[in-house]
Amino acid sequence: MHQELFMPRFRSLFATIFCVSVFVLLAACSENQPIATTGAPTIAPAQAVGTAPPAQAGYCKNGGAVVVQANEPLAARVNGQPIPLSLYQRQGAQAEAALVQQGVDPNSDQGKEALKGLRAQVLSQLIDDVLVEQEAKKQNISVSPNEINDRVQQIINDAGSKEKFDQYLTNNQLTIEDLCQQIRSNLFGEVMMASVAGNLPTKVEQVHVAHILFAKREDAEAALQKLNSGGTDFATLAKQVSQDEATRDNGGDLGWFPRDVMPPEFEQAAFALQPGKFSGVVTTQLGLHIIKLLERDPARALSPELIQNQRQAAFTTWLDQLRKKSKIETLVQE
CATH class of the missing domain: 1.10.4030 (Triger factor/SurA peptide-binding fold)
Structure with a gap:
């Protein structure tokens, strides 16, 4: 994904x-x-x-x-x-x-x-x-x-x-x-x-997020337990178990995005996090996710593609x- x-x-x-x-x-x-x-x-x-x-x-x-x-x-x-x-x-x-x-x-x-x-x-x-x-x-x-x-x-x-x-x-x-x-x-x-x-504004609040995608809840819960125990770091675990082939090799990095781009459940969890923290298991139509907030910028310039999407x-x-x-x-x- x-x-x-x-x-x-x-x-x-x-x-x-x-x-x-x-x-x-x-x-x-x-x-x-x-x-x-x-x-x-x-x-x-x-x-x-x-x-x-x-x-x-x-x-x-x-x-x-x-x-x-x-x-x-x-x-x-x-x-x-x-x-x-x-x-x-x-x-x-x-x-x-x-x-x-x-x-x-x-x-x-x-x-x-x-x-x-x-x-x-x-x-x-x-x-x-x-x-x-x-x-x-x-x-x-x-x-x-x-x-x-x-x-x-x-x-x-x-x-x-x-x-x-x-x-x-x-x-x-x-x-x-x-x-x-x-x-x-x-x-x-x-x-x-x-x-x-x-x-429309061309600079808005954005978050830089990584995630791990799962097909089964038991797999997501097991991965969350590993993260909570400190047994592995987020990027390494993403490379090992994430079902998202597009982001798996780079540690689940999804890049920057503003509000109204991701599904509501994903967006709510991502924007609620503090930098360096990760979420619990989040369910969207694409599967089960554990989300980590890498960075937050209150006024980051939108890409041309996102500007066009907003328009x-x-x-x-x-x-x-x-x-x-x-x-x-x-x-x-x-």
Whole structure:
């Protein structure tokens, strides 16, 4: 068990799979192209899913907004704003194709279950996208058509030619409209992420911890007895008996971490210790632990990964609260 196993995961199945289609296009064309993991497509009055600016010269019409035609079937409404069924079906098909490309057999029981979950994630992401852009509008935050067109042009430049770019779209069942809409979503996701989580602290209390992982309580209790009797030191015992292959060879050292990273039981025990002291047997979903506090720092700088995790956690919490107070009507069977 390594520290990363404890890290909360915030990216949805949709974001993971859909990156193979739309997001991978951005990454495949340029490894340096920044990509938001949470987007936000279209909002608008009346019949536009998104506040569609006037059409401008460039690749993306209507600023990447998806326009809903009169009497068009809908997949959902978010605070009265429509999500067209065609958009849901198109993105669902793209995501399913990407899943198959990853080697999933759609006819197997596992594949059928994965596809069912994937469709639910596609709709959930589309709903979140609308919520994010609606909130951006309330805060007078906008994304200009020029920004969207500039990103498309950069992707084309990185691809090497317009022909290679067009071929990639064709091979992956994408249209330029799909790409424009997703870039729009990404941009709104980026600006709202900055608005919601841009001012989080970068220095917080952290602890430097080692642990020994056990599968059986009797083994944990026997090890604790050895430690209490002074018959062995913590690092040596970890190397001998810990079930955590990732940290065993370095004496169970998990490194530094702040609050809200480890499971609650593990965190509570670790932060309650004084440097040099070890805990009793602590149970988490990963097994049984004896934890030793090596060091404590009241204001240690967070790593870039932990900063991003904190930002994503804050954004996810904000989005969950937004969902709870919004009127969301699902009009399609997932």
